[in-house]
Amino acid sequence: MKQRMVNHCQCEICRSGRDHPDREVHRQINYIMSQLNSNQRRLLAAYEAQQLGRGGIARIALITGLDRKTIRRGLLELKQAIAA
Numbered sequence: 900m901k902q903r904m905v906n907h908c909q910c911e912i913c914r915s916g917r918d919h920p921d922r923e924v925h926r927q928i929n930y931i932m933s934q935l936n937s938n939q940r941r942l943l944a945a946y947e948a949q950q951l952g953r954g955g956i957a958r959i960a961l962i963t964g965l966d967r968k969t970i971r972r973g974l975l976e977l978k979q980a981i982a983a
Contacts, residue, residue: 903933906964913962925962932963940965945973 907913908925928947932940944965948955956974960967 905929905933908962909964910958910961928962929964932965941969941973942977943973944970945977949974949977 905926906929908922908929910921910925912919912921913925932943935943940963944959944963948959948970951958956967956970959965959970
């Protein structure tokens, strides 16, 4: 399997360089994302966005570098899988 580059979070916390617990969480999320295929990345991003609630899609897009449309597609796939 081809290894993807690890994305660097572009949120304000991570760009500031300040020591903050969220920086490590964002690093871990991006490392995991780099190990997954596109379908798995989309579903994981959708799950994480769902856990955050309102604004979650935008937040996860900023952290992971994934397009918001990709995350929305993942949310639809999650809903369909759960409803089946």
